[in-house]
Amino acid sequence: xxxxxxxxxxxxxxxxxxxxxxxxxxxxxxxxxxxxxxxxxxxxxxxxxxxxxxxxxxxxxxxxxxxxxxxxxxxxxxxxxxxxxxxxxxxxxxxxxxxxxxxxxxxxxxxxxxxxxxxxxxxxxxxxxxxxxxxxxxxxxxxxxxxxxxxxxxxxxxxxxxxxxxxxxxxxxxxxxxxxxxxxxxxxxxxxxxxxxxxxxxxxxxxxxxxxxxxxxxxxxxxxxxxxxxxxxxxxxxxxxxxxxxxxxxxxxxxxxxxxxxxxxxxxxxxxxxxxxxxxxxxxxxxxxxxxxxxxxxxxxxxxxxxxxxxxxxxxxxxxxxxxxxxxxxxxxxxxxxxxxxxxxxxxxxxxxxxxxxxxxxxxxxxxxxxxxxxxxxxxxxxxxxxxxxxxxxxxxxxxxxxxxxxxxxxxxxxxxxxxxxxxxxxxx
Numbered sequence: 001x002x003x004x005x006x007x008x009x010x011x012x013x014x015x016x017x018x019x020x021x022x023x024x025x026x027x028x029x030x031x032x033x034x035x036x037x038x039x040x041x042x043x044x045x046x047x048x049x050x051x052x053x054x055x056x057x058x059x060x061x062x063x064x065x066x067x068x069x070x071x072x073x074x075x076x077x078x079x080x081x082x083x084x085x086x087x088x089x090x091x092x093x094x095x096x097x098x099x100x101x102x103x104x105x106x107x108x109x110x111x112x113x114x115x116x117x118x119x120x121x122x123x124x125x126x127x128x129x130x131x132x133x134x135x136x137x138x139x140x141x142x143x144x145x146x147x148x149x150x151x152x153x154x155x156x157x158x159x160x161x162x163x164x165x166x167x168x169x170x171x172x173x174x175x176x177x178x179x180x181x182x183x184x185x186x187x188x189x190x191x192x193x194x195x196x197x198x199x200x201x202x203x204x205x206x207x208x209x210x211x212x213x214x215x216x217x218x219x220x221x222x223x224x225x226x227x228x229x230x231x232x233x234x235x236x237x238x239x240x241x242x243x244x245x246x247x248x249x250x251x252x253x254x255x256x257x258x259x260x261x262x263x264x265x266x267x268x269x270x271x272x273x274x275x276x277x278x279x280x281x282x283x284x285x286x287x288x289x290x291x292x293x294x295x296x297x298x299x300x301x302x303x304x305x306x307x308x309x310x311x312x313x314x315x316x317x318x319x320x321x322x323x324x325x326x327x328x329x330x331x332x333x334x335x336x337x338x339x340x341x342x343x344x345x346x347x348x349x350x351x352x353x354x355x356x357x358x359x360x361x362x363x364x365x366x367x368x369x370x371x372x373x374x375x376x377x378x379x380x381x382x383x384x385x386x387x388x389x390x391x392x393x394x395x396x397x398x399x400x401x402x403x404x405x406x407x408x409x410x411x412x413x414x415x416x417x418x419x420x421x422x423x424x425x426x427x428x429x
Contacts, residue, residue, distance in 0.1 A: 024360045024399070031405035033355050033376075037096065037398040038105055040391050042066040042082065044090050045107040054211075055090060062088025066394050067384050068108075070131040073370040073376045074140065074167050078398070080377075081129045084119055085150040085385075091117035092129045092328055093142060112170040119148060122158035123175070123401045130190035131318070131366060139173060139202035140165040143192050143208055150385070160189065162206060162219060176219060182228045187213035191318075193260040195288050198269050207273060209257045210234075216257065216275075218291050229297045233257075235303055236279035243315060244382045245332055255279040259329065261321040262288070263342060270350055274319065274327065281314035283307040283346055307346040310338075322369045326403065326412060328354070330364040330376070337364055337376055339412040352410035360397055374401045 024033045041063035046052035055061040065086035072079040077095040084092055091110035094117075111115045118125040126144040133141045142165065146158030158179040165171065183189075189208045197203035204221035214234045219226040234257035241253025255278035263272040270289040276282060285305040290296050296303075310316065310331075321330035325342040336356035344350040354374070355361065361378045368375045376399045380389060389395050407413040 024357050031354065031401050031408065033357060033360065033399045033401055034396055035360065036103060036400050038080075038394045039068075039198075039396045040105075040394055042396065043105070043107045044094070045109040059088055061090045062086070062329070064389070064391060065089060067379055067381065068365075068377060069379060069381070070129070070366045071368055071375055071398065072132045072134050073368060073375060074134040074138070076110075077167075078375075079111065079132060079134070079140070080398075081132060082108070083130055084128045084148045089119075090114075092119075093117060093126050112165065118349075120157040123145070123161075126163060127158050133192055133194045133206075134167065135194050135196055135201075135204070137196070137204075138167045139201075139242060140167050141192055141194050141206055141271075143189060143206075145189060152196070160187070162208075164221075165272070174221075174224075176224065176226070178217060179226055180225050182217045183210070184213045184215070189213075191258055191260055193262050193273065195262055195271055195273075195292075197271075197288075197292075198265060205288070207260060207291060209275065211256050211258050211261055211278065212254060214256045218294075218297065219290070225294075227294045229291070229300070231301065231304055232276065233275075233284045233306070234415070236277045237282070240281055240315070243278045243382070245335075246380055248382050248386055250382060250386055253279055259316050259319045261319040261327055261329075263321055264323055264325055270313065276316055276319075278315065278317055281309040281311065285312070285346075300320065308348065310351065311348040316408070318338055318364075318366045320367055320369050326407065328367050328369060328370075328374055328406075330367050332363055335361040335364070335378075337361075337367055337374070339407055339410065340409075341412045344411070350411055352407070352412050354406040354410065354412070355399075355401055360399065361367070369403060372403050374403050374406055375399065376400070 020303050065088045066082050068080045068082050076099045078098055079095045089319045093111045094108035095111045096106050116125045120129050128145045128147050129142050129341055142163045144161045148155045148157050151277050163175040163299040166173045188211050191209045193207045195205040202222050206219040208217040215228050215230045236256050241251050243250050249425050258278040260275045265271055270287050272285050290300045290303045311335035315332050316329045321327040327340045328340050331338050335358050336353050338351050340351050363381045364376050364378045366377050379396045383389055
């Protein structure tokens with residue numbers, strides 16, 4: 001039913017509203033962007049209006065303080081994370097039912113429930129979640145940073161803890177507290193990538209990028225063990241710390257390794273992890289053969305590969321690669337999302353912009369691909385952090401584009417699917 005509805009809505013052109021959905025024309029390619037959901041301020045699905053009003057009276061819910069930053073899709077659930085950067089955030093891990101919500105401004109439902117979203121309830125609830133990942137084994141991987149506040153207001157209320165949910169039962173499968181050796185005094189981890197190997201659901205690793213502590217933490221599901229590695233490629237480029245987004249000039253010069261994406265499994269049985277610092281315009285790569293081996297990962301400097309820069313206005317926070325080797329990445333300076341087909345060398349001439357809109361896509365914070373659909377959340381984050389949002393305007397949007405339409409007519413389409421050169425990826429040959 002949902003699929004038929006989507007296909008019908010895609011028949012409309014321009015910026016007409018269709019059953020609460022609006023299509024935004026893009027400046028690049030043939031694929032308009034479908035506005036699925038939008039909010040001026042985020043609201044939550046309280047049991048009743050009296051509970052909501054009481055939460056607002058107590059300061060437990062302050063609508064203007066909520067900024068959605070991360071998304072994930074699993075079956076009929078669209079997950080949305082809201083970090084506790086300011087007071088009045090009742091739940092950090094939430095979802096929207098795609099069965100009952102086809103558009104408009106739906107309220108966020110805490111996942112798995114209200115009790116497990118209580119701030120500071122270490123070990124029994126999630127305090128702050130950023131980007132999350134649902135794997136093909138029906139598990140949701142959520143790193144709780146345990147923090148309240150941001151920047152110099154940050155309080156470490158709970159330890160960094162990896163939570164893995166069984167999405168079929170909504171129960172916690174495992175909690176793993178990061179070791180003291182995994183973090184440092186500057187640690188800030190906002191991103192996670194999950195690597196499933198040929199061994200199935202037990203052959204799983206999580207990679208967590210320490211944006212301000214300049215490291216990568218690896219967690220092995222089978223060993224129930226973590227380790228940290230460092231590399232100079234995790235650090236920011238001192239020449240790439242200046243930003244101009246949403247009419248605001250600011251500097252995030254200290255922002256290191258952030259965005260990550262994983263290739264399909266290669267002939268050698270391993271994936272490639274692509275990563276980049278936020279304050280950089282360059283991509284890097286390393287085989288998961290190195291990351292999965294604790295000993296190898298500690299002495300592997302030359303195993304890491306340097307790829308070309310994305311070019312001017314190439315800051316990127318989020319990236320994702322689908323099963324065909326198509327990488328999508330946000331271009332936060334450009335209010336846009338780009339693509340790269342990894343059968344081609346990583347270079348600006350092999351990149352394309354698949355969507356751009358200077359109103360609807362101010363700070364496209366996260367991108368995901370699910371069942372042939374590209375999902376984007378935009379949230380005007382710099383305006384929220386450094387200025388003041390206009391709450392009479394739409395500030396947050398979740399947008400979709402069919403992948404096939406997004407890449408149509410671009411360099412990302414005009415090559416064969418995922419390929420190998422002499423049983424290795426092109427940068428390993």
